[in-house]
Amino acid sequence: MTSQRILIYLLRRDLRLSDHPIFHELHKLSQQPQKPFTHVLPLYVFAAQQVEVSGFLCDSEAKSPFPEARSEVGKFWRCGPHRAKFLAEAVWDLKTELEKLGSGLHIRVGMLGQVVKDILEQVKQESEEISVAAIWMTEEEGVEEKREERNVRKEAEKAGVDFKLWLDEKYFIDDRDLPFDKPTDLPDVFTSYRKSVEPLRDAPRKTVPRPSSLPSMPPSVPSQPLPFSTPDTYEGLESALMKPLLEKPPLANPTSFPSHVESAHPFHGGCTAGLKRIQSLIGSGAMTNYKNTRNGLLGTDFSTKLSAWLALGCITARQVHAQLVDFEDGRDSQYKATEGYGKGENKGTAAVRFELLWRDYMRLCTRKFGPRLFRLEGFRNDCSYPWKTPGTKSGGPEVDSMIERFLRGTTGTSLIDASQRELFLTGYTSNRARQNVASFLAKHLGINWKLGAEWYECMLTDYDVSSNWGNWQYVAGVGNDPRGEARVFNPVKQACDYDPQGEYCKAWVEELRALEEPQEIFQPWKVSTEKRRKLELEGLDMVERPLKKIDFIVGGRGRSGHVGGGRYGGSSRPKANGGGAGGKGRGGGNFSARGCFRGRGRNNGAGRGNGQYGRQGMMDKAGGDDIGIETHG
Numbered sequence: 318m319t320s321q322r323i324l325i326y327l328l329r330r331d332l333r334l335s336d337h338p339i340f341h342e343l344h345k346l347s348q349q350p351q352k353p354f355t356h357v358l359p360l361y362v363f364a365a366q367q368v369e370v371s372g373f374l375c376d377s378e379a380k381s382p383f384p385e386a387r388s389e390v391g392k393f394w395r396c397g398p399h400r401a402k403f404l405a406e407a408v409w410d411l412k413t414e415l416e417k418l419g420s421g422l423h424i425r426v427g428m429l430g431q432v433v434k435d436i437l438e439q440v441k442q443e444s445e446e447i448s449v450a451a452i453w454m455t456e457e458e459g460v461e462e463k464r465e466e467r468n469v470r471k472e473a474e475k476a477g478v479d480f481k482l483w484l485d486e487k488y489f490i491d492d493r494d495l496p497f498d499k500p501t502d503l504p505d506v507f508t509s510y511r512k513s514v515e516p517l518r519d520a521p522r523k524t525v526p527r528p529s530s531l532p533s534m535p536p537s538v539p540s541q542p543l544p545f546s547t548p549d550t551y552e553g554l555e556s557a558l559m560k561p562l563l564e565k566p567p568l569a570n571p572t573s574f575p576s577h578v579e580s581a582h583p584f585h586g587g588c589t590a591g592l593k594r595i596q597s598l599i600g601s602g603a604m605t606n607y608k609n610t611r612n613g614l615l616g617t618d619f620s621t622k623l624s625a626w627l628a629l630g631c632i633t634a635r636q637v638h639a640q641l642v643d644f645e646d647g648r649d650s651q652y653k654a655t656e657g658y659g660k661g662e663n664k665g666t667a668a669v670r671f672e673l674l675w676r677d678y679m680r681l682c683t684r685k686f687g688p689r690l691f692r693l694e695g696f697r698n699d700c701s702y703p704w705k706t707p708g709t710k711s712g713g714p715e716v717d718s719m720i721e722r723f724l725r726g727t728t729g730t731s732l733i734d735a736s737q738r739e740l741f742l743t744g745y746t747s748n749r750a751r752q753n754v755a756s757f758l759a760k761h762l763g764i765n766w767k768l769g770a771e772w773y774e775c776m777l778t779d780y781d782v783s784s785n786w787g788n789w790q791y792v793a794g795v796g797n798d799p800r801g802e803a804r805v806f807n808p809v810k811q812a813c814d815y816d817p818q819g820e821y822c823k824a825w826v827e828e829l830r831a832l833e834e835p836q837e838i839f840q841p842w843k844v845s846t847e848k849r850r851k852l853e854l855e856g857l858d859m860v861e862r863p864l865k866k867i868d869f870i871v872g873g874r875g876r877s878g879h880v881g882g883g884r885y886g887g888s889s890r891p892k893a894n895g896g897g898a899g900g901k902g903r904g905g906g907n908f909s910a911r912g913c914f915r916g917r918g919r920n921n922g923a924g925r926g927n928g929q930y931g932r933q934g935m936m937d938k939a940g941g942d943d944i945g946i947e948t949h950g
C-alpha cells in the first residue's frame with residue numbers, strides 16, 4: 318500500500334473556488350475519516366495549441382517543440398495580449414486563493430495529454446510510496462477541448478489511473494435540467510429554446526458553497542520538463558506569456574491609444590475581481606438599468622462586462638443569478654439603498670438572465686454541431702457565399718489591403734473603425750459594435766467571416782469558443798439566425814441610432830475629433846475638399862479611399878428606437894470598391910488601457926500571413942473526425 322495517494326485535478330476554464338463542484342467535493346471528502354486521496358494536486362496547463370508558450374523556454378537558444386499558436390486563415394496569435402494578461406491574473410488569483418486554504422496550484426505548459434503523461438511518469442519514478450489515484454477534469458465543448466479530454470483519459474487509462482470528467486457547471490441552466498436528451502434535439506432557433514426553459518428566474522440550480530479548507534498538495538511536486546520552465550512569480554508568468562506577443566505584435570505600427578478616452582474593460586482576471594464586479598453592478602443599480610443601457614458603447618457600466626470572467630469560469634452564471642435573486646427578494650442588505658431592492662425581478666435583471674441564456678444556447682449549439690462551428694459553410698451548411706479568402710484564388714492584393722485596413726480600423730466607416738481600434742487597444746468592444754463589425758466584414762466586404770472570428774479570438778479578453786464562433790456565424794448568415802442572409806446591419810444608421818453625437822467614433826478615431834456633423838463623423842469621406850485641407854484630413858485612407866461607401870443619409874434624427882439590427886439597406890453581396898495603399902500609420906504599439914504592454918510595436922511581421930502554422934495538424938479545430946456531425950434540419 319502506497320503512503321501517498323494523489324488526485325490530480327486538471328483545471329481548465331473553471332478558475333474559481335466558489336460554486337465549484339470539484340473543490341466542494343474535495344472539501345467534503347477531506348472531512349471523511351476514510352479519505353480516498355491523501356493529497357490533491359491542482360494543475361493548470363497553458364495549452365500550447367491555444368496560447369503561445371515559447372516565452373516559457375528556459376534559455377534563449379532553446380526551440381519550442383510546438384508550432385506557434387496561430388490561427389488557420391489569418392495566422393493571428395490565437396491568444397493575444399489582453400486575454401493573455403487576464404488569464405495570467407485569473408490563474409494567479411486562483412493560486413493565491415488555493416494557497417490560503419492550504420492547497421496550491423501547479424502550473425505547466427504543453428499539450429494536456431502529454432503533461433499528464435509526464436507527471437504520471439515522474440511520480441512513478443520518484444518513489445513506490447507515491448501513486449496517482451485519480452485524474453479529474455471538467456468537460457468543455459469544442460473540438461480541441463474534446464480532443465484534450467480524450468488524450469488525458471487515454472494517458473490515465475494506460476497508467477491504470479481512474480479518470481473522471483465532471484460536468485461544466487458555469488452555465489445558467491444545468492445540463493441535467495435540459496428539456497431534451499440528445500444534443501441534436503436542441504432547437505435551431507434561440508426563441509424556441511428559450512420558451513422551452515422559461516421561466517428563467519426558476520431555471521438555475523443553487524450554487525455550491527466555497528470550501529473552507531482543501532487537502533494539501535503532495536510534499537514534492539515534479540517540475541516542468543525542459544525545454545520549458547514555469548515562473549514562480551506573477552510578474553514572471555505575465556512576462557513569459559507576453560514575450561512572444563511583444564516580439565511579434567498582432568499588428569505592426571498600430572494606432573496609439575487616443576487621449577482622453579478610457580477602456581470600457583479595465584478589469585482584472587480572477588474570481589476575486591469577478592465576484593466583486595457582480596456586487597458592484599447590483600449595488601450601483603447597473604443591473605436594474607441594464608435593459609435601457611445595454612446597447613451603449615462607452616463606459617464600464619452600460620453592460621455588465623462579466624463576459625471575460627464567465628468565459629474562464631472565474632464566476633458562474635448561477636452565481637450572477639443567485640445574487641440577483643437575493644437583491645430582488647430583498648435578502649442582502651448591502652443592496653438596500655439600490656433601486657429595485659426587494660421588488661422582485663425587474664426589466665434589467667430579467668434582461669441579464671436572457672443574455673446569460675444566449676450564452677448557454679451558443680454552447681449547446683457547439684455541442685450539437687461540433688466541428689461545423691469552425692466551417693465556412695456554418696451550421697446551415699450554406700456553401701453559396703462567394704467569400705473572399707486571402708491566399709486563395711478569391712484573394713489577392715486588393716483583399717489583403719481590405720483586410721489590413723479592417724484590422725487597423727481605417728475602413729472609412731467610422732463605427733467599424735472605432736470598434737476595431739477599441740478592440741485592439743483594450744481587448745473589448747460592445748455587443749452592438751461586434752454585430753456591426755461582423756456584418757461589415759462578412760456582408761458588406763464579403764470577406765471570409767472566419768478571418769474576423771480569428772481576429773476576435775486573438776484580441777478579445779472575453780473570447781469564448783462557442784460565443785465567438787457562434788455569433789460570427791449568426792451575423793455572417795451561416796449560423797442559427799432564422800433571418801440569415803436578410804440581416805444586414807447598416808453601420809451608418811446604427812451609428813446614428815446608438816452614437817447620435819458621434820462621441821464613440823470620435824473617442825477612438827482621434828482623426829475625427831474636429832468634425833461636428835454626424836454625417837461627416839460617420840462617413841468621413843463626405844467631408845469637403847476644403848475642410849479636409851483645413852482639418853489635415855488629406856491623405857487619410859478613411860477619408861479619401863473608403864472601403865465601402867455605405868448608403869445612408871444622416872438626418873440628425875438620433876435614435877430611432879429600432880433596436881436589434883435588421884434590414885437597414887446595403888447589399889448582402891457587395892462588391893468591394895477597392896482598397897488604397899496602407900493606412901497613414903500613427904505609430905506606437907500600445908495594447909492596453911491599464912498601462913501594461915506599452916511601447917512601440919516592432920514591425921517584425923506577426924500579422925496576417927506571416928505565421929508558419931495554422932489550425933491544421935495539431936491545431937485542427939475543424940477536423941471532422943472528432944465529433945459525429947449531425948444533420949442540420
Ligand SMILES: Cc1cc2nc3c(=O)[nH]c(=O)nc-3n(C[C@H](O)[C@H](O)[C@H](O)COP(=O)(O)OP(=O)(O)OC[C@H]3O[C@@H](n4cnc5c(N)ncnc54)[C@H](O)[C@@H]3O)c2cc1C
Pocket residue numbers: 611620621622623624625627628669672673675676677679746747748749751752755773777779780781782784785786788789792
Ligand atoms: C461577432 C460577435 C462575437 C462575439 N464573441 C464573444 C466571445 O468571444 N465571448 C463572449 O463572451 N461573447 C461574445 N459575443 C457576445 C457579446 O457580444 C458579449 O458577450 C458581450 O458583449 C460581453 O459584454 P458584457 O459582459 O458586458 O455583456 P452583457 O450585455 O452584460 O451580457 C451579459 C452576459 O451575457 C452573455 N451574452 C450577452 N450577449 C451574448 C451573445 N450574443 N452571445 C453569447 N453570450 C452573450 C455574456 O456572457 C455576457 O457577459 C460576441 C458577439 C458577437 C456579435
